[in-house]
Amino acid sequence: MIVDKNTTINEILNAYPEAMRFFNEKKMSCGSCFAVKFDTLENGALMHGMEVTTLISQLKQFLQASPTRNVSSLNK
Template sequence: MTGNLRERVVPLQITKDLSIMDVLRAYPQVRPVFIRHGMGCLECMGAMDETIASGARMHGLDLDQLLKDLNEAIKNRDQE
């Protein structure tokens, strides 16, 4: 079996309440997803504490689609 026990029992998932910066630190491969959705200012002071939900709201984005795309990016990390 590959991966640690937690990953096998509880699938990894990016949620709306996580900070943008924490997600970028944990999963650098999601940077292009944020950029594709128009969230290019990922190093600005606001992104440090801003949640994905508040960032999506501020940029007028579809939160569900953003989360879907982010989770797809981390899901495929082992398949690359």
């Protein structure tokens, strides 16, 4: 799955449930937000005062370090 600024947070959480921990650590309450189904990473970053490219980079690093799954396809 491609993870970029247009990927919805819901798509990420469906593909990588462990990403909820990442969003919680960033103080992004994605688990309880109604907008999670349609908000993109870009919108989420803007709403939380974050730089989207930094957020994406940190998310990819988090997922790649996750011991629970092979995430080598983050850019495919």
